Amino acid sequence: MKSNLHHILPRSGVLRSHSTYYKPQIKTFSGTPWRYIRTTGMSDKELSAIRIDRDRLWKDLHTTCEWGKGERWGENATDIGMSRLASSDADKQARDWFVKTTQDLGCDVNVDAMGNIFAVRPGMDNSAPPTYAGSHMDTQPTGGRYDGILGVHAGIEALKTMKDNDMETEYPTGVINWTNEEGARFPISMISSGVWAGAIPLEKAYNLREVGSGNATQKSELERIGYLGPLEANHKANPIAAHFELHIEQGPILEASGGKIGAVEGVQAYKWHTITVNGRDCHTGTTDFQNRSDAMLTAAKLILHSHNRASEAGCLASTGILTLKPGSTNTVPGVVQFSLDIRSKEDAALLQLEETLKSEFSKIAQGEEIGGLNARGTKGRGCTVKWQLDTDSPATTFHEDCIKCVEESVSDMLGTSEGPNVQRMTSGAGHDSVYTARRAPTSMIFVPCRDGISHNPAEYCSQEDCGNGAQVLLGAMLRYDRLRASRKT
Amino acid sequence: MKSNLHHILPRSGVLRSHSTYYKPQIKTFSGTPWRYIRTTGMSDKELSAIRIDRDRLWKDLHTTCEWGKGERWGENATDIGMSRLASSDADKQARDWFVKTTQDLGCDVNVDAMGNIFAVRPGMDNSAPPTYAGSHMDTQPTGGRYDGILGVHAGIEALKTMKDNDMETEYPTGVINWTNEEGARFPISMISSGVWAGAIPLEKAYNLREVGSGNATQKSELERIGYLGPLEANHKANPIAAHFELHIEQGPILEASGGKIGAVEGVQAYKWHTITVNGRDCHTGTTDFQNRSDAMLTAAKLILHSHNRASEAGCLASTGILTLKPGSTNTVPGVVQFSLDIRSKEDAALLQLEETLKSEFSKIAQGEEIGGLNARGTKGRGCTVKWQLDTDSPATTFHEDCIKCVEESVSDMLGTSEGPNVQRMTSGAGHDSVYTARRAPTSMIFVPCRDGISHNPAEYCSQEDCGNGAQVLLGAMLRYDRLRASRKT
Known part of the structure; x- marks a missing residue:
């Protein structure tokens, strides 16, 4: 089978094999000598021992929130909302950070015709599509620091954690930054995952004019900031094996019930x-x-x-x-x-x-x-x-395999999936996962946000909840990788 | 008594006595030799014989509406709305026309500190203030050709008719073009008659910023177009004997009842x-x-x-x-x-x-x-x-003397004031007459407008109704002039 990875990296000019940056090395794990960690060889307990760096996640997130700062709402250094409209100068800064950070991690990074950025960390078998974490870095005009941004940062943190632990997944893993999820500047939300999924014509998306009195279009602004990529914006040319999206709940349910994680079954x-x-x-x-x-x-x-x-x-x-x-x-x-x-x-x-x-x-x-x-x-x-x-x-139903990986990952983290810690939920808001679910197994992970407030500068998710979400995301990706491998054999 | 006219013409440099342009001449009127027509010598029947030129009024009105044309709404040449915001370039063109036209009529024309223009045709006794017709030539951004504009044109037509008939009034008569009545550009309506009446401080009016994103103020724009005049904008320095304002009704009442003229008793x-x-x-x-x-x-x-x-x-x-x-x-x-x-x-x-x-x-x-x-x-x-x-x-009550002059003038025109032809009304809208009424006897004359539509490009008043209104305005001014003289003796 021809490598799908070749399809998504056709013009990068730097198509590196995983061995370029995963030097074979001898370590011991579970008392046995090994070269690198593979998910198929790991027990549930071993999987659950792989932990993200919660402080690094928190720091990175607030670092990128310097670009596109909005209204201050409190006295702490990070009590400032976001106003990072899609394809704005601030969005370009966040994107540049995303590309540099994931390239530094050893990822191949490619941009498609809608400006969606795909950062891929190769696995053992790169002939199959990657298991992705995905979300978006654009915000509402008076938005907060967690909606979308947390999901992208948690995906990067998952890849960093894999590298820190010298892990090699069975299949490639990656992070996606989807363009203009909010639809706040170019007024169709999730438009770029929609184009990828074949649900929205590329020309319609390109010609969409910004709200207000300006004349910029989605295409002209992507071009202006240098993110009109060469890769075809299409699920066939650039397939996804699975899509996991960590997101703040944006509603009051988890907080009211004391839940830590929502395993999202679908979207309204x-x-x-x-x-x-x-x-x-x-x-x-x-x-x-x-x-x-x-x-x-x-x-x-x-x-x-x-x-x-x-x-x-x-x-x-x-x-x-x-x-x-x-x-x-x-x-x-x-x-x-x-x-x-x-x-x-x-x-x-x-x-x-x-x-x-x-x-x-x-x-x-x-x-x-x-x-x-x-x-x-x-x-x-x-x-x-x-x-x-x-x-x-239309209403979206997520994939049971993915939902189960999320639930098991919660259990890995907390030692139990009983009680109110994890609950199945329906998302009230649309997300890029709505469109990925049309073309690939998908589910989402919700974490509580204070007072259910979102699309507001005072949107807030605690460091603990951000960390919980990222930990569950990592676990779900690793478990899904192992599940894929187990089904192949 | 010192001439009040001197107060209002302090810096014109061309303070002409009425004899400069009313050459004594011998005519016959009512079978008697006379030099010029005076209102005191005229019977009601003779007064009613002085008729305006309806075609000239109609032509002049649509001529000035070339400056500041708005949206076309119908197929006729004049089926075009107006967009002549206060102190715009188009407003300057209309003002220049007003000044030239009234000067050509022999008026002394002066501009006050709010850009209000006072054109005065001297009478016999110029020691007393003039009897004025007044209204405004600015419009809403999507306005019509009659709101305000008709009142100014009818005032000019009244003066032209006096000249055509070699009339000399007992006291001076005049026309006022009030600045920014609409409050559409600088957002306080009737602001300049308000300053004149002492109801609005000059500084507040000067500092008023234009709506939207511009930085122009009422003062800077008056200065820019050359209409920041030397005359004090104040009712004491520049008194008015009476103020008559012809206006379209801007509502459906006259049309619904078949009325031709509304004698306005006051304002809501x-x-x-x-x-x-x-x-x-x-x-x-x-x-x-x-x-x-x-x-x-x-x-x-x-x-x-x-x-x-x-x-x-x-x-x-x-x-x-x-x-x-x-x-x-x-x-x-x-x-x-x-x-x-x-x-x-x-x-x-x-x-x-x-x-x-x-x-x-x-x-x-x-x-x-x-x-x-x-x-x-x-x-x-x-x-x-x-x-x-x-x-x-607050609610405004107009002066009974003025209202009666209007009613009698309708009777002069139609031969009767009975039936639905003339009806007493309350104005729903504010007008400059609200402020003049605080300082001088005032009333208004309403004529029907189609479907009651105003503040809309399709605002329409027929040539007949425009002519009726102007005729009643002239009659009311002449009758008021005679009334003033009769009370003095």
């Missing part, structure tokens, strides 16, 4: 829409309520209604963006656009909510009484409502 | 507030409703509630501006700011509405059930609400 379904309400501009002082087509008042009703209906259905609905025209205190807005993000654990429930809202939004905008929204005010002339679907992410 | 009270809702940013997918402090959902409830309460109280409430942070589809906004414009015919009712909303907004934001707003959804962690008062304009 969600859809993002842009809703446009068309009314008519008029003067606020001279136009009585009967004669108005007030797009802002209508939008307020629809936002409230989406919340009410989602509450009833056990789903979520949120509006994070709203713009209006013309935008003058004494002019009733003629046009309002707002984002509507709806989520559910089940695809069917989400579809039902969407259909209900599509039908009822128009009726409410025309003044029909639904859910109390038009019960008390004065009926105006009505507005019209248009829906545009921006993102459709 | 209104207050502009900026409401800030503080919640907490969080991820839309991972944070259940119970754990949210959703500033956008709260703002939606408050906007709807302001509408409902205003409906019940017979008042108006409107939100024309809304901004939120951080502004990302998958982040629940932590901060929302919105404008709240509340209006009532009566100060007491407005105060009552404001107090009710101040009390109830906070309660609703904390999850209390008021008016059905928190009845159906899931209760979250609550938000806080702050109010900031930006503008406070």
Whole structure:
């Protein structure tokens, strides 16, 4: 079989065999002489003895957070949020650090056409694809230091730990930094893993314009910062054997239950829409309520209604963006656009909510009484409502092999997987793992974050929880490597 | 008595006596030889025979609307909106036209420290202040061709008609172009008549910065376009005998009732507030409703509630501006700011509405059930609400003398003031007449505008209605001039 690694490293110019930097050496392990540690030869107990360096992880993470610092929220040196938008100058600095650090570790590092960076530490058999840890280093405009960043750093820490222990995995292992996971600057989230998975066309991703008044596109900015790579952004050309993603929970569940690790079984379904309400501009002082087509008042009703209906259905609905025209205190807005993000654990429930809202939004905008929204005010002339679907992410189910590796790794770390220490969970947020799960066995590892706060400068994950997560990530990767080898024989 | 006119023309350098350009001439009027027409010598019938040139008015108005053209909305040559922000280059062009045109008419033209332009046509007794027509030539960013512009043009047309008819008024008459009435560029409306009336400090007005990202101030821009005048911007230094303002209604009432002219008795009270809702940013997918402090959902409830309460109280409430942070589809906004414009015919009712909303907004934001707003959804962690008062304009009552002159002028024009042709009205919008009314007898004349649309490119007033308004304006000014003279004797 031709080496897949050759496919993902076609133009690096430095295709090194693992023997270049893993000099055969004699050590003893379990009392036996050996050259390097292989997972297949290790017992569970031996595997569990391989420990990451928690201080190094913490230090490295806060070092790279110097690039793209956001708002200060507390008094400690690291009580500062992040504002590292995708393909910004700060993102380039973080990427340069990622490349240098993983190359120094002996990885082959390649960049694909979406700027995704794949750092691969060769194993014994490099004809098969790598087992990856992956996440992202871009942040929300007012984000924190852990969302995405922790997952990438934990992956690097796992590779460092393997090197420190002179381990050689059966198959290659690696770390991925996915581009623009947040969708905060170029407004489709997980867009680059989506292109890799064949779910989003490359041209669509390239042409995506930055939010706000700028003219930069995803492609022009990748080019500008030097991360428009030569590798094809495609799961066939550049396959993944498995994808593990450590991430802060971004919600309150683990903290509330005292859990240390969430073994994530899957991800909520969600859809993002842009809703446009068309009314008519008029003067606020001279136009009585009967004669108005007030797009802002209508939008307020629809936002409230989406919340009410989602509450009833056990789903979520949120509006994070709203713009209006013309935008003058004494002019009733003629046009309002707002984002509507709806989520559910089940695809069917989400579809039902969407259909209900599509039908009822128009009726409410025309003044029909639904859910109390038009019960008390004065009926105006009505507005019209248009829906545009921006993102459709069906519910995702992760791979049982990967979930089990995570659970076993927790047991390795804690000596038990009983009690509240580890619990199976569903992710409320989308992650790059949603797209990798379409093409490769995938699961995620959640660690608690304080008060469930995320997408906020004050997002916080303790050093202990960061370390726990990275330890479990390492263990899951090693166990998966051993599992792959065991199935081959 | 020292001539007041000297006060308002201190630095013009061309202080001409009326005889310079009103050469004594012999004509016959009412069968009697005379030198020039004086209002005191005229019967109602004779007064009503003085007619404006409707075609000239229409042509002049659309000529000046070439400067600062906005969006095209229809197929006719003049179906184009206006975007002539205060002290812009286009505004300078319109001002230059105003100065040249009124100087050519024989007016003394002076500019005060706020850029207000006073064009005065001397009368017989120039020791007393002029009877003015006044309005403004600046527009909203997406405004129309009639709001303000019609009032200035009708004033000029009135002076032209006086000249055409060799009339000499008992007292001086004039036209005022007030600066930045809209408050669209420098965000306090009617600011320059406000300074003139002593209601707004000059320094505050000067330092007002333009909206958006620019650094220009009201003062720097007046200086730039050459309209930072030498005359003191003050009602004592530059008094007004009376102020008549023709304006489109900007609402649907006249059109709905078939009325031709509104004799405006006063102006609604209104207050502009900026409401800030503080919640907490969080991820839309991972944070259940119970754990949210959703500033956008709260703002939606408050906007709807302001509408409902205003409906019940017979008042108006409107939100024309809304901004939120951080502004990302998958982040629940932590901060929302919105404008709240509340209006009532009566100060007491407005105060009552404001107090009710101040009390109830906070309660609703904390999850209390008021008016059905928190009845159906899931209760979250609550938000806080702050109010900031930006503008406070009490109800204005116009002067009965002026209102009567308007009504009589309608009767002159139509032969009757009965029926729906003329009706007394309250203005929903603020106008410069609000401030002149504090210092001089004032009233306004309303004409219908199509569908009540204003602050919109498609704002439209027919040639007939423009002409009717200008004719009534002329008649009211002449009747007021005669009234002043009659009281002196």
